[in-house]
Structures are given as structure tokens and as C-alpha cells.
Amino acid sequence: MSDQSLKRVDLIFGEYSNVKYKILADTLARTNDAILKDILDSGLRGRGGAGFPTAMKWKYTAETTSEEKYVICNADEGEPGTFKDREILLRVPRKVFSGMAICGKVIGSKKGYMYLRGEYRFMLNDLNRELDIYHEHAKKLGFDFTIEIRLGSGAYICGEESALFESMEGGRGEPRNKPPYPTTSGFMKKPTVINNVETFVNVMMIMRLGPDQYKKLGTTDSRGSKVFSVSGDTPIPGIYELELGMPLDRFVDEFGDGDTKAVQVGGASGFCVPRKKFKDTVIGFEGVPTGGSMMIFNSSRSMYNVLHNYLEFFQEESCGQCTPCRVGCQQLLKGIVAVKKGEKKAAYLDQLMKLSESMKITAKCGLGQSVANSFSSIVNNFKEEMIY
Amino acid sequence: MAECSELIKELANKYGRERSSLLPILQGVVERQNFLSDTCMTDIAKELDLSAAQVFGTATFYSFLDTEPRGKFVIRVCKTITCDMHGKKTIIQTLEDMLKIKVGETTPNKKFTLLETNCLGWCHEGPAMLINEIPFSGLTTEKIHDIISDYITK
Numbered sequence: 226m227s228d229q230s231l232k233r234v235d236l237i238f239g240e241y242s243n244v245k246y247k248i249l250a251d252t253l254a255r256t257n258d259a260i261l262k263d264i265l266d267s268g269l270r271g272r273g274g275a276g277f278p279t280a281m282k283w284k285y286t287a288e289t290t291s292e293e294k295y296v297i298c299n300a301d302e303g304e305p306g307t308f309k310d311r312e313i314l315l316r317v318p319r320k321v322f323s324g325m326a327i328c329g330k331v332i333g334s335k336k337g338y339m340y341l342r343g344e345y346r347f348m349l350n351d352l353n354r355e356l357d358i359y360h361e362h363a364k365k366l367g368f369d370f371t372i373e374i375r376l377g378s379g380a381y382i383c384g385e386e387s388a389l390f391e392s393m394e395g396g397r398g399e400p401r402n403k404p405p406y407p408t409t410s411g412f413m414k415k416p417t418v419i420n421n422v423e424t425f426v427n428v429m430m431i432m433r434l435g436p437d438q439y440k441k442l443g444t445t446d447s448r449g450s451k452v453f454s455v456s457g458d459t460p461i462p463g464i465y466e467l468e469l470g471m472p473l474d475r476f477v478d479e480f481g482d483g484d485t486k487a488v489q490v491g492g493a494s495g496f497c498v499p500r501k502k503f504k505d506t507v508i509g510f511e512g513v514p515t516g517g518s519m520m521i522f523n524s525s526r527s528m529y530n531v532l533h534n535y536l537e538f539f540q541e542e543s544c545g546q547c548t549p550c551r552v553g554c555q556q557l558l559k560g561i562v563a564v565k566k567g568e569k570k571a572a573y574l575d576q577l578m579k580l581s582e583s584m585k586i587t588a589k590c591g592l593g594q595s596v597a598n599s600f601s602s603i604v605n606n607f608k609e610e611m612i613y
Numbered sequence: 614m615a616e617c618s619e620l621i622k623e624l625a626n627k628y629g630r631e632r633s634s635l636l637p638i639l640q641g642v643v644e645r646q647n648f649l650s651d652t653c654m655t656d657i658a659k660e661l662d663l664s665a666a667q668v669f670g671t672a673t674f675y676s677f678l679d680t681e682p683r684g685k686f687v688i689r690v691c692k693t694i695t696c697d698m699h700g701k702k703t704i705i706q707t708l709e710d711m712l713k714i715k716v717g718e719t720t721p722n723k724k725f726t727l728l729e730t731n732c733l734g735w736c737h738e739g740p741a742m743l744i745n746e747i748p749f750s751g752l753t754t755e756k757i758h759d760i761i762s763d764y765i766t767k
């Protein structure tokens with residue numbers, strides 16, 4: 226059982242040096258190839274949700290020739306149930322800035338931005354003060370990479386990378402068509418690396434520990450540790466750094482209130498796992514992936530209300546640019562209300578399920594494509610609650 | 614608004630006159646004047662050499678860029694799932710009773726606006742709300758009484 230249990234880790238928030246920006250200084254003395262190789266060997270995958278291999282993203286951007294390139298830290302953290310990036314930025318902002326700077330070195334960029342959600346405006350002054358310290362150190366090291374913070378203004382969709390670029394360019398936060406990908410055409414149509422806050426911190430962890438030690442954490446498909454945001458029906462809500470690849474039943478044993486009915490893994494755009502599947506569900510890229518959001522529901526909760534809340538969220542946050550998502554979100558919401566009221570037969574749920582499946586294929590971006598995740602996992606597993 | 618064009622010049626000097634300066638400028642106006650008036654948006658368009666439609670289009674996209682008059686203190690209560698489960702309805706009710714307005718409204722003295730918003734990133738301490746940019750979490754009826762009584766005197 227030992228490797229089945231939850232392993233708590235304290236690397237992301239842990240202080241590891243009294244000397245400010247020491248690991249950054251050490252890393253800047255290394256070659257780009259050596260840095261990239263370490264990140265590649267570590268198996269690091271992006272912590273923003275999609276799990277793209279970080280080394281490949283950096284490598285493709287490094288290989289694209291351009292006078293200007295950008296490094297962007299995605300701090301738009303808007304997924305319901307996620308609050309880990311806030312905690313990271315409050316507690317270890319230097320690790321984030323260092324990770325961005327190293328990315329700048331590797332891809333050949335002189336300019337980094339952090340896109341901070343408007344809801345986190347209260348941190349801005351402290352972060353800017355920290356940035357002054359970073360810039361002093363960068364100057365001392367003779368390293369030309371500056372970082373600027375841009376604020377969002379209350380739009381979940383701006384966490385989607387191409388919507389984020391549009392927003393930073395002064396437009397509506399409407400996702401672009403892909404390809405082209407950010408590695409060739411991102412912010413200002415220039416090659417851009419965009420990574421989640423936690424991803425940059427993981428890079429620093431790898432720089433400090435080396436890939437071999439880093440790899441000892443987690444499983445083959447999900448290397449390293451992960452910061453989880455635990456909320457809902459739990460006696461101990463909060464932020465926990467755990468190894469990836471853990472079985473969900475162990476998680477529930479530790480964090481549930483003894484009466485856990487379901488866990489929503491990965492936020493409103495993630496999956497709802499019912500009690501009977503806890504045992505066979507692994508949290509990680511090989512099982513159910515998560516950007517960190519773990520919302521626990523006990524048996525007093527109506528899963529109809531949960532789904533209703535998610536659908537309202539999507540309907541409000543859809544950018545409205547493409548029809549499948551704009552109309553689809555409205556229809557799913559109206560549909561479950563009608564079934565609940567008895568205005569539509571229970572079989573109507575199957576039609577709604579088909580609608581959500583077609584949104585998965587036809588919607589332009591991840592928002593519309595992922596509505597089906599929570600929709601079908603809740604409707605399938607809690608059908609009676611949708612009807613009665 | 615005469616002071617609007619002054620403010621816009623000041624913000625444009627600070628953030629630049631590129632298209633990419635638009636969001637920081639819009640945010641700066643909302644911070645100082647609580648909302649974006651039509652004249653103000655037209656002035657921004659002129660200052661940045663954009664069409665008014667471009668400025669309106671961007672402004673209306675973002676839920677924090679209010680284009681209707683708002684109070685000095687904008688209260689945004691999280692209505693997403695964990696806050697909802699942990700008593701958001703009572704919090705809204707308490708605020709409505711204290712301020713004598715409904716969600717979406719502004720007090721007659723233009724001091725408070727009450728709105729709902731989506732997840733604020735304080736789910737582990739829900740219910741949560743923002744008053745302008747300041748977050749408050751772990752809300753209870755008593756806490757709301759204390760917080761609002763304090764803001765009433767500001």
C-alpha cells in the first residue's frame with residue numbers, strides 16, 4: 226500500500242535559499258541545450274490543465290526565428306474551485322519570475338508579461354514591488370529580460386491562451402483559430418511561450434533538484450507534484466501539494482467528510498466522479514487530469530443544482546463567438562430546467578447529451594468543447610437527480 | 614465630462630497610445646470614475662486613434678468594465694458552486710437588507726452597487742466577495758454587518 230497512499234510534498238512553497246535569485250543566477254550560467262534537456266527529461270507537463278509538454282513548447286518557440294518573442298505567465302486562474310495560483314503568487318512570486326526569466330533565456334526573448342486576473346488586483350502592488358527586486362537582480366546579473374504585469378477585467382475566457390493575447394492587444398477576449406499556435410504566432414503575432422503560474426515554478430524545481438530527483442515524484446505519465454485546491458464538503462479545505470497519480474479513493478479518505486457522494490475533478494470544465502468510481506480513478510494525465518480543482522460534494526447536495534450552477538457559469542462566460550457554444554450552453558441549461566419541471570420527458574436528457582457531444586466537436590475553443598465533460602459525467606451518473 | 618478627457622490624457626501618457634494600451638486605460642477610468650460613460654469611451658477612441666466601435670466592443674466584453682453608472686463601492690458576491698453551497702444566498706439577503714437595494718442596483722446616494730460574479734478564487738473560504746478590489750472571505754451575517762458598517766463611514 227505504501228506507494229498507493231497520498232504523498233504530501235513541500236517543494237513548491239518551500240524556501241530553498243536565503244540568497245535571492247540564486248537558482249536563477251546559477252541557471253543563467255548554463256547552456257540553453259542543457260536547460261531544455263533537463264526539462265525534457267523531467268517529463269514536465271503544463272499545469273494549466275491541458276498538460277502540454279513544457280520542453281516541447283519552449284523548444285518550438287526557441288527554434289522559430291523572430292526579432293521579438295514573448296514569455297507570458299497565465300495568471301488568469303478562473304476555473305471554479307481553483308485558487309492555487311493566487312497562493313503561489315502570494316507566497317513564492319520569485320520562483321514564478323525566475324521561471325519566466327529562464328524561459329526568456331532559452332527561447333531568446335527579452336520581454337515577459339504576467340496576465341493577472343482582475344479579481345486578483347489586490348495583489349498587484351505587492352507583486353510590482355517584488356518585480357522591482359527581480360529587475361534589480363537581473364540587472365546585476367547583466368541579464369536583459371523585463372517583466373510587466375497586465376490585469377484582466379473579469380472574463381474567464383481570457384485564460385484561454387489566444388483569447389488572452391487578444392485581450393492583451395486591447396480587444397475582446399475572443400479565442401483565435403488554431404493553428405497557428407502561439408509558438409509561431411502568439412502575442413502581437415510573435416512567437417510566444419505561454420505557461421501557467423505553477424508550470425514556471427516547476428521549472429525552478431527541476432533546476433534545483435535536477436530531473437532525476439524530480440522524476441521520482443508522481444507516475445510515468447504524471448511527473449512531479451501538483452498543487453491541489455480542495456473545496457466543498459471537506460473539513461480541511463485549502464491548498465495541498467500532493468504527488469500526481471494518486472487514486473481518488475485515497476484522496477477522499479483524507480479530505481472527505483465521511484459522506485462524500487461525488488468529486489468534481491478539474492473544475493466546471495472537468496469531470497464529476499461518483500462514489501462507485503473513486504476506487505478506479507487516478508488523478509493525473511493517465512486518468513482524470515486536473516488543473517488543481519477538487520470540489521467535494523456530500524450526500525446532502527443536489528447534483529442537479531451543481532450542474533445548473535456550472536451551466537450558468539458557462540453560459541455567462543462563453544464569449545459568444547461561435548454558435549455551438551453560445552446556443553448550446555443556453556439550450557443545455559434550459560433543457561435540464563425543463564426536464565426537472567416535467568415539461569420535457571426524461572428521454573430529452575439523451576438529446577441534450579448528444580448536443581453536448583456535438584459541442585465537443587464543433588466548438589471553437591476549449592470552453593465550448595469541455596462543457597460535455599461535466600454535463601455527461603453528471604447526467605450519466607446522477608440521472609434520477611436530474612429528473613425527480 | 615470635462616475631467617474625463619484630462620484623465621484619459623494622463624492614462625495615455627502613462628500606458629501609451631497603442632491598441633494594446635486600451636485595456637489598462639479602460640481599467641484606469643473605471644478605477645477613478647466607477648464606470649465608463651459613452652463620452653468617455655468616445656474620447657478614448659479619439660486619443661488612441663481607434664474607432665468608437667472598437668472601444669465600445671472591448672469595453673462591453675469585460676464584466677469588470679462597467680458601462681453603467683456604479684457606486685463608489687462595487688460589491689461583487691461570488692455565486693459559483695462552493696460559495697453557493699456555503700451560504701451565498703444568506704449573504705446576498707443580508708447585503709440587500711442592509712443596503713436596501715437588490716442585486717444589480719445602486720444605492721440612491723451612489724455609494725454602493727451590489728452585483729454577483731463568478732468564482733473569485735477563494736472557494737476554500739467561501740462565501741466570498743470583492744468590494745472594489747479588496748477580497749473578503751469566510752463571510753457570515755455578522756461579518757457582513759461589520760464590513761458594511763465600516764464602509765458606510767468611508
Ligand SMILES: Cc1cc2nc3c(=O)[nH]c(=O)nc-3n(C[C@H](O)[C@H](O)[C@H](O)COP(=O)(O)O)c2cc1C
Binds near residue numbers: 271301387
Ligand atoms: C476556457 C479556458 C480557460 C483557461 N484558463 C486558464 C487559466 O486560467 N490559467 C491557465 O494557466 N490556463 C488556462 N487555460 C489553458 C491555456 O489556454 C493554456 O493551455 C495554458 O495557459 C498553457 O500553460 P501550461 O502549458 O503551462 O499548462 C484555459 C483554457 C481554456 C480553454
Ligand code: SF4
Binds near residue numbers: 542547551588
Ligand atoms: S467555444 Fe465558446 S468560448 Fe470558445 S470561441 Fe466558441 S463561443 Fe467563444
Ligand code: FES
Binds near residue numbers: 306307694
Ligand atoms: S466558488 Fe466562490 S470563490 Fe470560488
